[in-house]
Amino acid sequence: MPALTSDLALQDGPVTGRPVLEMRGIAKRYGRVAALTDVDFAVAAGEVVALVGDNGAGKSTLVKAIAGTHRIDAGQILIDGAPVSIGSPSDASALGIETVYQDLALCDNLDVVANLYLGRELRRGATTLLDHETMERRAADVIAELSAHLPVLTSPVSALSGGQRQAIAVSRAALWGSRVVLLDEPTAALGVAQTAMVYRLVRGLRDRGLAVVVISHNMADVFEVADRIVVLRLGRNAGEFDPRTSHPNDVVAAITGSTAAAAGEDLA
Amino acid sequence: MSTQTATAQVAAPVWRRLPLPRDTGSLTVVVGLVLVWVVFQTLNANFLSARNLSNLVLQIAVLGTLAIGMVIVLVLGEIDLSVGAIAGVSAAVMALAVSDHGWNAAAGIALALVVGAAIGLAHGAIITAFGIPSFIVTLAGLLVWQGVQLALVGDGGEIPIRDPFIRGIASTYVPVATGWVIVCAALVAMALVRLAVRRRRTRLGLAVPPLASELVTALVTVVLVVGVVAVLDSYFGIPWVLVFLVTLMTVCTLVMRETRLGRHLYAIGGNAEAARRSGIRVRGATVAVFVIVSAIAAAAGIIEASRQFSASNALGGGTLQLNAIAAAVIGGTSLFGGRGRVYHALLGALVVGSVQNGLDLLGQPAAIKNVATGVILIIAVIVDALGRRRRLARGSTD
Ligand SMILES: Nc1ncnc2c1ncn2[C@@H]1O[C@H](COP(=O)(O)OP(=O)(O)OP(=O)(O)O)[C@@H](O)[C@H]1O
Ligand SMILES: [Mg+2]
Numbered sequence: 174m175p176a177l178t179s180d181l182a183l184q185d186g187p188v189t190g191r192p193v194l195e196m197r198g199i200a201k202r203y204g205r206v207a208a209l210t211d212v213d214f215a216v217a218a219g220e221v222v223a224l225v226g227d228n229g230a231g232k233s234t235l236v237k238a239i240a241g242t243h244r245i246d247a248g249q250i251l252i253d254g255a256p257v258s259i260g261s262p263s264d265a266s267a268l269g270i271e272t273v274y275q276d277l278a279l280c281d282n283l284d285v286v287a288n289l290y291l292g293r294e295l296r297r298g299a300t301t302l303l304d305h306e307t308m309e310r311r312a313a314d315v316i317a318e319l320s321a322h323l324p325v326l327t328s329p330v331s332a333l334s335g336g337q338r339q340a341i342a343v344s345r346a347a348l349w350g351s352r353v354v355l356l357d358e359p360t361a362a363l364g365v366a367q368t369a370m371v372y373r374l375v376r377g378l379r380d381r382g383l384a385v386v387v388i389s390h391n392m393a394d395v396f397e398v399a400d401r402i403v404v405l406r407l408g409r410n411a412g413e414f415d416p417r418t419s420h421p422n423d424v425v426a427a428i429t430g431s432t433a434a435a436a437g438e439d440l441a
Numbered sequence: 442m443s444t445q446t447a448t449a450q451v452a453a454p455v456w457r458r459l460p461l462p463r464d465t466g467s468l469t470v471v472v473g474l475v476l477v478w479v480v481f482q483t484l485n486a487n488f489l490s491a492r493n494l495s496n497l498v499l500q501i502a503v504l505g506t507l508a509i510g511m512v513i514v515l516v517l518g519e520i521d522l523s524v525g526a527i528a529g530v531s532a533a534v535m536a537l538a539v540s541d542h543g544w545n546a547a548a549g550i551a552l553a554l555v556v557g558a559a560i561g562l563a564h565g566a567i568i569t570a571f572g573i574p575s576f577i578v579t580l581a582g583l584l585v586w587q588g589v590q591l592a593l594v595g596d597g598g599e600i601p602i603r604d605p606f607i608r609g610i611a612s613t614y615v616p617v618a619t620g621w622v623i624v625c626a627a628l629v630a631m632a633l634v635r636l637a638v639r640r641r642r643t644r645l646g647l648a649v650p651p652l653a654s655e656l657v658t659a660l661v662t663v664v665l666v667v668g669v670v671a672v673l674d675s676y677f678g679i680p681w682v683l684v685f686l687v688t689l690m691t692v693c694t695l696v697m698r699e700t701r702l703g704r705h706l707y708a709i710g711g712n713a714e715a716a717r718r719s720g721i722r723v724r725g726a727t728v729a730v731f732v733i734v735s736a737i738a739a740a741a742g743i744i745e746a747s748r749q750f751s752a753s754n755a756l757g758g759g760t761l762q763l764n765a766i767a768a769a770v771i772g773g774t775s776l777f778g779g780r781g782r783v784y785h786a787l788l789g790a791l792v793v794g795s796v797q798n799g800l801d802l803l804g805q806p807a808a809i810k811n812v813a814t815g816v817i818l819i820i821a822v823i824v825d826a827l828g829r830r831r832r833l834a835r836g837s838t839d
Pocket of ligand 1 (some may be wrong): 203206208226228229231232235275
């Protein structure tokens with residue numbers, strides 16, 4: 174059923190537009206571990222898709238395939254309907270795809286500004302010199318816009334709390350993402366207030382017309398923020414749900430596989 | 442953000458509000474250096490004489506040059522065990538070209554630098570292509586290039602250099618008037634840059650350090666620089682190698698702090714995977730670093746050959762290689778990557794050089810010098826480790 178997801182995305186239901194990102198028949202192996210097998214996935218502009226599944230279900234692997242950190246073994250990735258090959262992280266960012274990794278991927282020895290601009294440093298006019306001031310100014314604005322609470326932007330990230338580090342990773346994605354933003358368990362280390370902040374940000378990105386993919390283990394959060402829920406189980410598609418019409422128990426059942434047969438009926 | 446800065450300042454203890462440099466790591470090194478100088482001056486009244494300080498500058502020129510390259514490699518989170526051997530090979534190539542094949546000095550020097558850079562390119566290519574630790578590749582390089590050096594120098598044990606320009610590199614001094622012009626121009630340039638940065642930050646509404654703190658820094662810099670130049674002038678003047686060393690330091694500082702490459706090197710040293718995911722070309726940067734460090738090593742080899750008036754088969758050997766690493770670490774650069782400043786090389790070279798020079802004055806043998814350098818290295822690493830633990834506990838900035 175290779176085109177099921179995309180067909181669904183084009184029909185009515187929670188989906189708001191054509192898929193910006195579409196993946197067909199994705200497979201990925203780590204040696205003898207089949208992390209992904211024949212996975213279909215799509216997300217439209219202005220849509221928040223929650224990607225859920227048990228530990229080891231392949232969620233991070235799918236995100237890394239989109240982010241260009243891992244090459245896929247088989248399958249097709251389409252951006253705005255056109256097939257693309259994402260072979261490196263720079264390919265992904267060139268396509269407007271930004272990722273907040275599960276392990277954050279920050280440089281602890283660099284300051285907040287440097288982390289926000291990592292790999293995309295601004296330069297002074299035509300010179301090769303860094304434009305520290307403009308970067309710091311814009312970073313301060315982005316952080317303020319997201320109402321993230323950070324101390325001085327010029328202190329190294331190592332001096333910050335887990336939640337503050339998370340805020341930086343999310344801000345970086347918000348700063349650069351122009352098509353798709355992927356967040357791998359962005360609230361895992363956060364308190365109630367910061368979690369609300371991240372989800373406010375996620376909605377903000379959606380309202381800006383971006384396609385957002387959020388991975389989370391927290392059903393309450395998933396039902397709160399997502400327009401559509403995609404379940405992975407043992408590296409395979411295990412159903413899709415509309416949070417407005419389905420019950421968390423159905424999703425949990427699809428995640429654990431206890432009523433695998435019922436999964437996916439929800440949208441059909 | 443400004444309100445947060447304000448509260449932080451109110452909450453800070455009194456000593457935190459004084460216009461002192463925040464970089465306490467190098468403060469420790471400077472205190473250590475002063476301590477070393479006081480001790481040696483008490484033991485031998487000639488230690489702080491203009492003549493001996495001038496000698497000290499000449500003695501640390503080679504070590505300081507190598508240590509600058511070492512800081513850059515260490516920031517990347519790699520190491521280069523072959524810089525001494527590269528210095529030796531490059532000096533030998535230059536001496537052969539100039540003395541045996543009649544090349545002029547400029548061509549000979551350029552050839553030595555190109556040979557150094559090419560060796561670095563080979564090291565970097567092997568490290569990145571096969572994913573072998575730089576420790577191993579440059580250890581192999583050390584053996585290979587020492588062998589090549591022996592073969593090039595031949596049975597005589599050294600290739601004498603008669604070219605007056607090359608002989609003059611390490612033994613000529615800047616005329617006093619020219620020296621002051623250079624120094625004043627440099628100081629004015631520094632002040633103008635700081636002023637421009639201050640204006641720009643104010644215009645963009647960013648926090649600027651208190652004016653008092655900037656003025657104190659400027660005053661300390663001027664007093665220090667003028668003092669050093671005055672002392673050197675009371676002997677023969679500023680050695681040209683010092684001009685070279687300071688210029689190299691400035692250029693490398695600019696590269697490390699003001700360019701993308703430098704920023705990427707810190708990022709890779711801090712978290713290579715994060716750097717890769719940010720689209721930074723880790724392999725390219727690694728190769729670039731090994732080319733740079735090897736070219737710098739070649740420059741050190743040229744200076745050493747000029748000091749010896751020859752390229753010997755011992756040039757770059759002995760403890761020089763290890764002292765270069767020691768100097769970088771003593772100066773405050775981390776062995777674990779991501780942390781270090783180019784000026785650490787000069788600080789560390791000053792400490793190592795001062796101890797060796799002081800022990801020389803006291804007529805102590807090489808054995809004592811090696812032990813002393815080793816002990817200082819351990820002290821430096823322990824101080825660094827303790828400082829890092831304190832910083833972590835305090836959650837404060839680097
Ligand atoms: N670098 C790797 N090398 C080998 N196997 C891996 C690697 N990364 C993931 N795997 C395996 O691939 C499978 C999917 O892992 P993945 O990280 O995608 O799971 P996940 O759904 O993100 O789980 P979690 O909820 O724990 O983050 C697991 O069986 C895992 O062991
Ligand atoms: Mg995961």
